[in-house]
Amino acid sequence: MERLVLEKDGAYRERDRLVAALSKLLPSFLARHPDSDTEWDADWRWIVFVDAPAGQLSWHIHDSELPMFDHLERLEGEHWDGHTTPQKYERLAALDNFMDPDGIEPLPETPERAARTDAVRRAVVNPEEFSELEQDRDRLRGAILWACGMRGKFPIRQEWQGAYYWRKELRERAGISYEEIDSQALARGEGE
Numbered sequence: 001m002e003r004l005v006l007e008k009d010g011a012y013r014e015r016d017r018l019v020a021a022l023s024k025l026l027p028s029f030l031a032r033h034p035d036s037d038t039e040w041d042a043d044w045r046w047i048v049f050v051d052a053p054a055g056q057l058s059w060h061i062h063d064s065e066l067p068m069f070d071h072l073e074r075l076e077g078e079h080w081d082g083h084t085t086p087q088k089y090e091r092l093a094a095l096d097n098f099m100d101p102d103g104i105e106p107l108p109e110t111p112e113r114a115a116r117t118d119a120v121r122r123a124v125v126n127p128e129e130f131s132e133l134e135q136d137r138d139r140l141r142g143a144i145l146w147a148c149g150m151r152g153k154f155p156i157r158q159e160w161q162g163a164y165y166w167r168k169e170l171r172e173r174a175g176i177s178y179e180e181i182d183s184q185a186l187a188r189g190e191g192e
Helices: 002-025 063-069 085-098 111-123 127-147 167-174 178-187
Strands: 028-032 046-052 055-061
Touching (some): 002 028, 002 063, 055 063, 127 167
């Protein structure tokens, strides 16, 4: 039983890492589920809201996962648009409609996105560097969409493969090398 709980918690953690990455690519915020609704445990009341082009997406997260979402603004009040879980995943799948086969088309421009883009442009002196950042963003977004099963075929796990068999392809799609991972681990004091 304990093994099943650990596997379930691990699955939520993996999902929340993808939701955290998605929340950095699309306008997003955190809000608290109303205390009056007793269906949710107290430690599952935080909700990540993502404003996707096809409509709102939302996921409840456990309090222990809040640090992954420190980059998000926390808003008061009711924000849920009434979407169901199947509608959420239809909207998520619709992100495919905003991409072309040669890359990722930009999301529709909003005043918030324009302000963020201008802030990044001002912060980056070198235009070539900004172009590289845009390419990195597009590559990471594509990797996340692949991991969510919305772009390309997600491989089915074979008996001989470990639980994280898909990570190699995710790293390749994201353009992350083992050297980068090792150097970041060393910088955090996790390596030799």
